[in-house]
Amino acid sequence: MSYITGFLTPVKTENKDRYIESARVAWPLFKGYGALAHVENWGTDVPDGKLTSFPMAVKLEDGEVVVFSWLVWPDKKTADDAWAKMEKDPAFADMDMPFDGKRMMWGGFETVFEER
Template sequence: MSYVTGFLTPVKIKDKDRYIKSAETAWPLFQSYGCLEHVETWGEDVPDGTHTSFPMAVKREDDEVVVFSWLRWPDKATADEAWAKMMEDPAMKDMDMPFDGKRMMWGGFGVIFDQKA
C-alpha cells in the first residue's frame, strides 16, 4: 500500500493565491522525488471545537483559514528518501512558505483502506 504525508496549517486569508502558487511550485519538486499525488484543501466548513478541533490544533487566528493537505507516495521508503533529499535541495530552501511553520503539523501515515469510485 502507498504512504501519505499529511499536513495541517493555518494560512492568512489574504495569502490564498500566494499559497496556491507555492503549491504549484512545490509539485514538480515533490514529483521529481517520487510523489504520486499532491492535494491542497482550503478550509470552508471547519468549525471551532469545545475540546479539540482543526482551528484549535493550529491556533488559528481570525484572519486565517485552516489548510489540510497531503502527499501520496508509493511507499514509506520513497517518502523517507524524498524528504531527506529535499531538505538538502536548494530549490526547497528558496521556496516561498506563506504560512507560520511553527503552527504547522505533519505526519506520515500508512494507508490501510483505499477505494475509489
C-alpha cells in the first residue's frame, strides 16, 4: 500500500494558470525524490458548510478557489526522506508559490484500502 501527502490550499482565481505551471515545475522534483504520482484538483463544487467545510478550513476569501491535491509515495519513509531533502533543495526554495501558504494545510496518510 502507498503513502499519501494531501494538501488543501486557497488559490486566487486569477492565479489558476500560475498554479498549474507551478505544479508542472514541481512534478519532476517530486518524482526525483521518489513520488509515484502528483494530482492537483481545482475546486468546482465546494460548498460552504455550517459546522465545517473545505472553504472554512482554508478561510477562503472572495476571489479564491479551494485546491485539493496529493502526492503518492511508495511508503512513509520515502515521503519523510523526500521532505527532509526538499527543505534544503534550492530548486524548491526558488519556486513560484501562487497561493497563501499560511492557509494551506497538509498531512500524511497511510493507505488502508484501495481499489481501481
